[in-house]
Amino acid sequence: xxxxxxxxxxxxxxxxxxxxxxxxxxxxxxxxxxxxxxxxxxxxxxxxxxxxxxxxxxxxxxxxxxxxxxxxxxxxxxxxxxxxxxxxxxxxxxxxxxxxxxxxxxxxxxxxxxxxxxxxxxxxxxxxxxxxxxxxxxxxxxxxxxxxxxxxxxxxxxxxxxxxxxxxxxxxxxxxxxxxxxxxxxxxxxxxxxxxxxxxxxxxxxxxxxxxxxxxxxxxxxxxxxxxxxxxxxxxxxxxxxxxxxxxxxxxxxxxxxxxxxxxxxxxxxxxxxxxxxxxxxxxxxxxxxxxxxxxxxxxxxxxxxxxxxxxxx
Numbered sequence: 001x002x003x004x005x006x007x008x009x010x011x012x013x014x015x016x017x018x019x020x021x022x023x024x025x026x027x028x029x030x031x032x033x034x035x036x037x038x039x040x041x042x043x044x045x046x047x048x049x050x051x052x053x054x055x056x057x058x059x060x061x062x063x064x065x066x067x068x069x070x071x072x073x074x075x076x077x078x079x080x081x082x083x084x085x086x087x088x089x090x091x092x093x094x095x096x097x098x099x100x101x102x103x104x105x106x107x108x109x110x111x112x113x114x115x116x117x118x119x120x121x122x123x124x125x126x127x128x129x130x131x132x133x134x135x136x137x138x139x140x141x142x143x144x145x146x147x148x149x150x151x152x153x154x155x156x157x158x159x160x161x162x163x164x165x166x167x168x169x170x171x172x173x174x175x176x177x178x179x180x181x182x183x184x185x186x187x188x189x190x191x192x193x194x195x196x197x198x199x200x201x202x203x204x205x206x207x208x209x210x211x212x213x214x215x216x217x218x219x220x221x222x223x224x225x226x227x228x229x230x231x232x233x234x235x236x237x238x239x240x241x242x243x244x245x246x247x248x249x250x251x252x253x254x255x256x257x258x259x260x261x262x263x264x265x266x267x268x269x270x271x272x273x274x275x276x277x278x279x280x281x282x283x284x285x286x287x288x289x290x291x292x293x294x295x296x297x298x299x300x301x302x303x304x305x306x307x308x309x310x311x312x313x314x
Contacts, residue, residue, distance in 0.1 A: 003080055003081030003082075004076075004079055004080040004081050004118050004119065004120070004121075004124075005118075005119040005120075006043040006083050006117050006118060006119065007043065007116075007117050007118075007119060008043070009042070010040050010041060010042035010087075010303060011040070011041055011042075011113055011116040011117050011300055011303075012038060012039070012040045012300065012301045012302070012303050013038070013039045013040075013041070013109050013112045013113045013116065013298065013299070013300055013301070014036050014037070014038050014039075014298070014299055014301050015036065015037050015039070015105040015106075015108045015109045015112070015147055015298045016032045016033055016034065016035065016036055016101075016105070016146075016147060016150065016294040016296075016297065016298070017032075017033040017034075017035040017036070017037075017093075017094040017100045017101050017102075017105065017291075018030050018031065018032055018033060018100065018101035018104060018105070018143045018146040018147050018261075019031045019033060019099070019100065019101070019146075019175070019177075019260040019261060019265075019267045020099075020101065020142040020143045020146070020260075020261040020262075021142070021229075021232065021258065021259070021260075021261060022212060022216075022227065022258055022267075023208065023212065023226070023227035023228060023229040023233075023258040024204075024205040024206075024208035024209040024212060024226075024227065024228060024229045024231070025142075025154075025209045025212060026205070026229070026231045026232050027140050027142050028142055028154055028155055028156060028209070029142065029152070029153070029154060029155075029209070029212065030101075030142045030143055030145055030146030030147075030152070030153045030155065031146055031151075031152050031153075031169065031175070031216075031267075031293070032146045032147065032149070032150045032151055032152075032153070032293070032294035032295070032296075032297055033100070033175055033177075033291045033292070033293070033294055034291045034292030034293065034294045035093055035094055035100070035291055036093060036094070036294075037055075037090065037091065037092050037093055037094050037102075037105050037106075037109060038090075038091040038301075039068065039088065039089070039090050039091075039109040039110075039113055040088070040089040040303065041072075041086065041087070041088050041089075041113040041114075041116075041117055042086070042087045042117075043083040043084070043085065043086060043087075043117050044083075044084070044085035044086060044087045045084055045085050046084050046085040047085045047086075048063065048064065048069065048085065048086050048088075049085075049086070049087045049088070050062040050063070050066060050069070050088045050089075050090070051088070051089045051090065052090045052092065053089075053090065053091050053092065054090075054091055054092040054093055055092035055093060055094060055095055055096055055102070056090075056092050056096050056102075057092070059096075066106075067103060067106040067107065067110070068088070068090065068106040068107075068109055068110040069086075069088070069110065070110070070137075071106065071107040071108075071109075071110025071111050071114075071134075071137055072086070072110040072111070072113060072114045074110075074111070074133065074137060075110065075111040075114035075115060075125065075133060076114050076118070078124070078125055078129075078133060079114060079115065079118045079121055079124050079125055080118075080124065083117070095179055095183075095265070096183060097183025097184060097185060097186075098179050098180070098183055098184075098260075098263075098264060098265045099184070099186075099259065099260040099261035099262050099263045099264060099265045100177070100179075100260060100261065100265055101143040101146070101147055101261065103138065103143075103186075104134070104138055104143035104144045104146075104147045105147055107134050107137050107138055107144060107147075108134055108144055108147045108148050108298045109298070111125075111130060111133055111134055111137075112130070112148075112298050112299075112300065115130065116300045127148075130148060131144065131145060131148055131149075131162050131163070131164060132161045132162050134147075134148060134162070135155075135157075135161070135162025136162070140157075140162075141155035141156070141157065141162035141163070141164060142155050143261065144162070145162065145164035145166075146297070147297060147298055148164075148297050148298050149164060149166040149297045150166065150294050150295050150296045150297030150298075151166040151167060151168055151169060151293075151294075151295050151297070152166065152167045152168070152169040152216050152217065153165065153166045153167070154167070154213070166297075167213070167216070167217050168217060168295070169216050169217060169293050170216065170217060170218065170219075170220050171293075172220055172271050172272070173216065173220055173223075173269050173270075173271065173293065174269075174270050174271055174272050174274075174275045174290055175267060175268070175269060175270075175290065175291045175292075175293065176267070176268040176269075176270055176275055176278050176279055176288065176289070176290050176291075177260065177265055177266070177267055177268075177288070177289055177290075177291060178246060178265060178266040178267075178268070178282045178286040178287070178288050179265045179286065179287040179288075179289075180240075180242065180243065180264050180265070180285060180286055180287075181285065181287075182264070183264070184239050184240055184262065184263050184264045186261070186262040188239055189236050189239050189240070189262040189263055190262060192235050192236050192238060192239055193232055193235050193236070194235060197230070197231055201230035201231060202231070204228070204230055205229060205230055205231050208225065208226055208227070208228050208229070211225065211226040212226040212227065214226070215227075216269075220269070220271070223256035223269050224251070224254065224256050226256075227256045227257070227258050227269070229258065232259075233247065233258070233259045236259065236262070236263060239263070239264075240259070240263045240264040242264070242285070243259055243263050243264040243265070243266050244259070246266050246282055246286070247259060247266055249281070250266070250268055250278070250281060253281065255268050255270060255274075255278055255281070256268065256269045256270070257269075266282075266286075275290045276290075
């Protein structure tokens with residue numbers, strides 16, 4: 001049986017940064033942020049050529065070990081076969097190893113690009129299957145759901161497959177991120193979590209997670225109680241004591257703050273009037289910045305399109 005046909009023209013895929021957990025929504029909640037990686041992919045006659053600019057330019061492999069390439073290969077297998085060659089150009093802006101979804105962005109960019117360069121790819125790999133595949137590669141759906149769908153997502157596993165719904169966060173919410181200079185491996189942070197937690201802590205988190213859906217979408221004034229967590233943040237203190245201390249300091253000043261994903265980035269959810277003040281609440285060792293809320297998620301864009309929001313976030 002003949003393999004798939006591929007487009008001759010290059011495709012450009014844009015994928016957003018994401019923040020998972022958001023406090024009590026461990027492995028379930030995700031928020032899509034206005035900071036983006038761009039990937040341009042063209043099917044070539046032979047070989048594999050990768051150019052990388054920005055984050056990871058000095059450290060990422062430029063061969064089959066690259067996570068984006070591995071995701072593309074997995075998607076091409078699902079789509080019916082591998083192309084003869086690939087030319088890939090990556091413009092990376094999402095910090096690596098900081099809890100802002102860089103690995104999920106690479107996975108989503110890879111499978112989106114593979115689908116886009118495959119003629120008839122949308123029919124062979126629809127959006128639901130795309131999320132299932134991204135979840136299979138990543139291992140859990142929270143970041144990949146927010147990356148693919150945009151907005152505020154609630155994700156879960158159903159029969160071993162990733163599922164998600166997306167909600168519109170309140171327009172008044174302004175995310176502020178505090179990014180430290182050193183990364184923390186997700187595996188190391190996850191390895192600190194206990195196998196079981198006290199029932200009282202689980203009960204508190206269930207209530208706070210339910211409240212967070214209302215707070216993020218309609219009543220931001222409830223974000224302080226809604227972002228309280230007892231399932232994962234404190235347990236991760238040995239891996240990121242400065243981050244946990246910054247969360248405590250911000251919350252003591254009335255700022256809803258959480259560890260972003262597995263850390264060590266700290267995410268504060270504030271509003272336009274307070275964002276600049278909140279940015280000044282950390283020391284010089286943190287790179288503080290305000291981001292927009294991304295409503296689009298991963299998308300295929302014209303090669304020549306310039307995005308004002310993207311330019312502003314660089």
